[in-house]
Amino acid sequence: MAWxxxxxxxxxxxxxxxxxxxxxxxxxxxxxxSFGVTAVLSFGLLSYALKSLEVGTAYAVWTGIGAVGTAVLGMIAMGDDVSPVRVASIALILAGVVGLNLAGAH
Structure with a gap:
């Protein structure tokens, strides 16, 4: 449920x-x-998830979703530049989040 x-x-x-x-x-x-409401919801849900998840892994996943999601939607919906370096950087963020999850798996 925390995930x-x-x-x-x-x-x-x-x-x-x-x-x-x-x-x-x-x-x-x-x-x-909208910013205020979504900020409160985001931090509130993160706080709830941290009751049962490790802080380092949870924070990395939270920021990873935020960074990747914002970058991708920025490119798709807001006209942000798309380049191979940006796409590769997004892939590296994803790899880091997956790596942290694997390292924390028991």
Whole structure:
């Protein structure tokens, strides 16, 4: 259950980052509200997941989902540049998260 909560926390982190971008420096009210709501949800779910998961692994997974999800959605939906180096970097982040999970498996 903690892993499902952690993945949801990571997805809310992606929504938080995209809402922050779309708030345009907190000048668009509804995107600013969206940022606040998704930030609270993301951190709250992370906090809940940390009750039963190791902090290093959980934090790495949470930030990995946030970083990869935000980068990919930025390229797909927001016109961010796509390059082989960016795609390879995303793959390295994923490899790091998987590696941490494997190292922490008992």
């Amino acid at each position: 499902i909560v952690l993945v949801l926390a990571g997805l809310f982190e992606v929504a938080m980052a995209l809402s922050l971008k779309l708030s345009n420096g907190f000048t668009h009210v509804w995107w600013s509200v």
